[in-house]
Amino acid sequence: MLPEDAAAAIGRAASTSFSDYIAAQNPAALPSARNAGNHAVSGADLAPHATTIVSLTYAGGVLMAGDRRATMGNIIASRHIEKVFPADMFSVLGIAGSAGIALDITRLFQVELEHYEKIEGTRMSLDGKANRLAAMIRANLPLALQGLAVVPLFAGFDTTSRIGRLFSYDVTGGRYEEQEHHSVGSGSVFARGALKKLWKPNLGEDDAVKVAVEALYDAADDDSATGGPDVVRQLWPVVYTVNGAGARRIPERSLADAAGEIIASRSVSGREA
Amino acid sequence: MTQQFYVSPEQLMKDRADFARKGIARGRSVVVLSCREGIALVAENPSPSLHKLGEIYDRIAFAAVGKYNEFESLRQAGVRYADVRGYSYDREDVTARGLASVYAQSLGAVFTAESKPFEVELAVAEVGASIAQDHIYRLTFDGSIADETGFIVMGGQADAVVNALKGRWSAEQDFGDAIRAAVDSLRYDGGTTSEPKAHLGSKTLEVAVLDRDPLSARGNVRAFRRVGAREVDIMLDADRASL
Numbered sequence: 004m005l006p007e008d009a010a011a012a013i014g015r016a017a018s019t020s021f022s023d024y025i026a027a028q029n030p031a032a033l034p035s036a037r038n039a040g041n042h043a044v045s046g047a048d049l050a051p052h053a054t055t056i057v058s059l060t061y062a063g064g065v066l067m068a069g070d071r072r073a074t075m076g077n078i079i080a081s082r083h084i085e086k087v088f089p090a091d092m093f094s095v096l097g098i099a100g101s102a103g104i105a106l107d108i109t110r111l112f113q114v115e116l117e118h119y120e121k122i123e124g125t126r127m128s129l130d131g132k133a134n135r136l137a138a139m140i141r142a143n144l145p146l147a148l149q150g151l152a153v154v155p156l157f158a159g160f161d162t163t164s165r166i167g168r169l170f171s172y173d174v175t176g177g178r179y180e181e182q183e184h185h186s187v188g189s190g191s192v193f194a195r196g197a198l199k200k201l202w203k204p205n206l207g208e209d210d211a212v213k214v215a216v217e218a219l220y221d222a223a224d225d226d227s228a229t230g231g232p233d234v235v236r237q238l239w240p241v242v243y244t245v246n247g248a249g250a251r252r253i254p255e256r257s258l259a260d261a262a263g264e265i266i267a268s269r270s271v272s273g274r275e276a
Numbered sequence: 277m278t279q280q281f282y283v284s285p286e287q288l289m290k291d292r293a294d295f296a297r298k299g300i301a302r303g304r305s306v307v308v309l310s311c312r313e314g315i316a317l318v319a320e321n322p323s324p325s326l327h328k329l330g331e332i333y334d335r336i337a338f339a340a341v342g343k344y345n346e347f348e349s350l351r352q353a354g355v356r357y358a359d360v361r362g363y364s365y366d367r368e369d370v371t372a373r374g375l376a377s378v379y380a381q382s383l384g385a386v387f388t389a390e391s392k393p394f395e396v397e398l399a400v401a402e403v404g405a406s407i408a409q410d411h412i413y414r415l416t417f418d419g420s421i422a423d424e425t426g427f428i429v430m431g432g433q434a435d436a437v438v439n440a441l442k443g444r445w446s447a448e449q450d451f452g453d454a455i456r457a458a459v460d461s462l463r464y465d466g467g468t469t470s471e472p473k474a475h476l477g478s479k480t481l482e483v484a485v486l487d488r489d490p491l492s493a494r495g496n497v498r499a500f501r502r503v504g505a506r507e508v509d510i511m512l513d514a515d516r517a518s519l
Contacts, residue, residue: 021363122352122355
């Protein structure tokens with residue numbers, strides 16, 4: 004027996020999205036399934052909040068770095084949190100905003116890209132990935148209006164045009180391609196100021212790492228919710244680079260060196276800023 | 277009112293099984309074999325894009341023979357099963373045993389209830405930390421499931437290929453040796469009575485591997501890797517140079 008309209012299956016096959024599939028099968032598993040109800044209070048101070056992410060392009064790729072602090076009101080909720088993740092082989096994702104929801108969206112996004120790759124036998128285009136992330140942020144809008152916003156930063160290597168590109172988002176799921184560099188989160192204004200002075204076209208990878216660490220240092224200097232390099236606990240920002248060879252996490256050692264250099268140079272000059 | 281002729285259940289099942297077997301035997305063989313470096317999957321497949329081998333999850337691969345539309349829909353369903361399970365539990369909670377058992381249920385249900393059984397035979401392979409922890413499950417059209425060790429051959433004249441592979445395969449081989457053994461054995465796909473075919477080249481082969489330790493080898497938890505035509509050529513040439 005043929006189904007009523009066998010051709011209808013072709014239309015349904017257009018989306019091989021994991022999140023669409025899970026929305027149909029088990030919508031409660033989606034990050035946007037949280038229902039905060041109709042309360043007048045804001046949820047902003049109830050859950051940990053992730054802070055500053057910076058991203059910048061360099062010769063042959065793009066880099067993303069995040070500090071290690073999560074805050075809950077005036078409390079430091081975590082000194083160890085990691086907020087920059089590889090999304091797939093050629094893209095990375097950094098998150099600012101409500102940490103629990105952001106981590107769920109990250110996990111869903113990672114599975115989404117891997118799922119597409121396995122079903123289709125080919126990787127999603129960079130623009131396709133940026134659009135899928137936009138859809139996930141859009142689904143979170145009701146919670147964002149109750150103070151549980153997630154604002155990611157997305158960067159990847161475009162394997163077609165062979166350049167690093169970066170995208171920012173707003174809470175409505177608006178997607179904006181950024182040039183040169185960008186930052187999000189509570190310390191982003193200070194980080195942006197630092198990036199404007201430190202970023203140069205065609206930075207080498209090592210210099211790009213230093214610029215990112217210094218921008219986060221400046222953000223931590225003026226924003227209480229952003230953590231600076233922690234020499235006591237040996238905690239450094241999480242930094243990923245993406246280039247033609249794929250995404251790579253910069254080892255702790257290089258970050259300790261970069262942070263040490265910045266602290267030393269600022270101590271020597273002995274000035275206020 | 278028309279009355280159907282009585283057909284005994286034995287006859288009905290036998291007819292269905294014969295039908296499915298005929299469909300499967302028409303295809304070319306696929307070999308899945310464990311070795312020291314991991315699990316190698318080798319298929320005779322002239323198409324570079326219509327795959328018979330596929331990735332299911334971190335350490336799990338899929339291989340199939342038979343009708344493309346049928347095993348492709350089973351493969352996609354397997355990927356969905358694994359991804360949903362890994363997303364709702366954890367990545368390490370996705371196992372080949374779980375997947376093979378849902379495949380077996382689905383194949384068995386179709387065999388008895390639908391108007392036509394699936395004309396496919398599947399293998400679900402999971403690479404372990406050592407060769408003793410490798411799992412290769414073979415699933416046939418009627419929902420039978422078998423846990424095999426070493427290697428399996430499906431489709432075509434599988435018996436002739438199995439006989440050829442018995443003398444060529446050993447657990448200590450690296451990927452190069454295992455793939456060469458599989459490719460050599462696939463020449464006997466035509467059956468024991470006919471002459472072995474000419475050596476297969478990379479153009480008619482589809483090769484993939486599950487690395488035993490992908491994290492230290494490639495910095496990735498996903499063990500599945502397609503072996504490109506150039507790499508296959510290099511592997512097969514090494515064989516000819518040593519002859």
